[in-house]
């Protein structure tokens with residue numbers, strides 16, 4: 001029977017069918033961070049359960065740590081130090097791989113998971129964090145879990161998982177100038193809603209996806225959870241193998257050949273059946289921007305803030321009204337030109353070296369508009385070092401951006417630093433929920449190049465005019 | 468986890484509806500990296516006189532004798548609705564609650580109870596209200612008896628009510644198993660899978676690298 005890539009990976013990891021629609025699934029990699037991983041490690045300690053195969057478990061410090069230069073265990077978030085120190089002690093006691101604060105490899109879990117070769121094509125990878133699906137960009141089956149499930153995965157190397165339905169999203173055609181993977185995924189969510197993917201594992205396919213470099217595929221998969229999906233992936237190909245080769249935790253020597261031979265089998269068979277298929281024509285995608293408080297509240301930068309009346313469903317109409325009130329936007333306002341207070345480049349969505357290069361290309365020789373607070377937070381210590389080796393840090397700082405240590409930083413408000421009350425931020429992150437980036441902070445999601453262009457102009461901007 | 472078989476205990480009637488997990492444990496009380504130490508913040512907004520404070524509110528039922536020693540909670544419809552935070556159950560369990568009786572539970576909360584050794588019992592609204600009245604008449608001696616083997620609740624006046632529970636949940640509670648322990652019963656199967664998998668996908672196993 002012809003199979004989808006999702007079924008192939010699932011079958012390879014299925015230990016038992018438990019009957020009620022769930023299966024016992026073998027978990028290859030567990031990744032933790034100090035905010036929720038700490039709880040899982042402490043839970044295991046309390047029940048005196050060891051971590052099985054600790055060499056295949058990893059932990060970083062990203063969510064709570066400060067990103068100011070010269071940071072320490074002390075955090076802007078009250079009580080953050082307890083999380084950091086508890087995590088350090090528990091991770092060391094359990095013998096798992098820890099990327100600690102002073103480790104040059106430290107960074108956002110989903111960034112370093114790819115960078116270090118921890119996530120590989122065809123592996124199952126879980127992390128108590130909702131954006132774990134990012135690693136689908138390498139062809140891994142990766143998804144976010146809760147702390148208690150993380151304990152289960154660490155102790156047993158397995159999880160009880162409900163079998164997902166399958167969906168293929170075909171991005172056909174070529175991406176126009178100025179349009180990125182971030183715009184592709186926003187467009188999908190905008191067209192098919194934030195719950196369009198609920199219950200599904202998704203394969204992203206089509207010509208435009210095949211053309212994407214791995215880092216852009218990671219961006220694409222990062223936001224599958226904002227589409228409501230359980231997980232999403234891109235079938236591994238030569239682009240993937242070139243990216244993975246030589247990474248510290250990736251297979252080497254004879255194992256490399258075996259691995260690649262196996263990974264080549266991980267593609268959807270002709271005639272395999274998906275429960276749902278969606279096709280998006282890329283040729284008419286323009287740079288996207290969100291105007292509301294859900295990633296589905298988005299449109300092209302050349303469009304206007306919508307009128308709530310376009311929605312016939314009263315609940316959805318009320319949601320738009322509420323979003324516009326929160327965002328302080330009037331229907332009919334052109335999005336290009338909305339003044340901003342701040343710009344943020346960072347997060348597991350868009351903080352890799354290719355994102356920083358693209359943003360730097362916009363910023364080179366230009367200055368951030370007066371009154372705009374602009375911050376760049378590289379996704380990992382190694383991204384930061386690579387950027388500095390190329391002189392990108394100077395491009396950012398010369399333009400007026402702050403240049404930070406890596407971490408989640410102001411992607412979400414953990415109780416520490418924020419942009420401030422009712423400040424309007426254009427952000428390369430993945431969530432524009434109310435209060436996500438701080439109490440009553442207003443977030444516009446966009447690609448890193450749109451963020452850079454908007455920072456320069458002082459208002460939401462069509463990056464194609466600055467190209 | 469402590470096994471649950473038969474419990475005869477003081478019950479505290481908390482007869483409001485829609486008691487959500489944010490009420491059971493406000494988010495500002497979830498500061499610590501642990502499942503422990505949460506009972507102090509349980510029902511903090513009702514239990515203490517000021518937000519974040521620790522001065523007991525004498526009007527709150529769990530601050531009163533003999534309810535301070537209650538092991539059973541009686542509550543109105545939809546107990547444990549709202550956010551999925553497992554901290555709510557951890558707080559209740561640590562405080563000493565072993566059984567909650569209500570006409571309806573929040574979905575995720577129900578599952579979290581079973582996983583953490585608290586027996587969730589669903590009984591009809593009028594039955595729960597009647598139990599609450601009987602208890603209130605003389606809380607120290609009008610105990611409620613819950614028998615998980617028979618799946619019965621015995622009221623202080625001797626009336627017996629039968630409740631439903633999924634066999635898998637019943638077994639987990641009776642044997643004091645959590646989800647990990649249940650999976651570990653298949654450990655041979657897991658290890659056999661791993662041994663086979665090691666041969667076909669060597670590159671995944673970092674200890675052989």
Ligand code: SF4
Nearest residue numbers: 131347348408411412
């Ligand atoms: S960068 Fe943001 S979305 Fe990504 S893991 Fe950190 S907090 Fe979550």
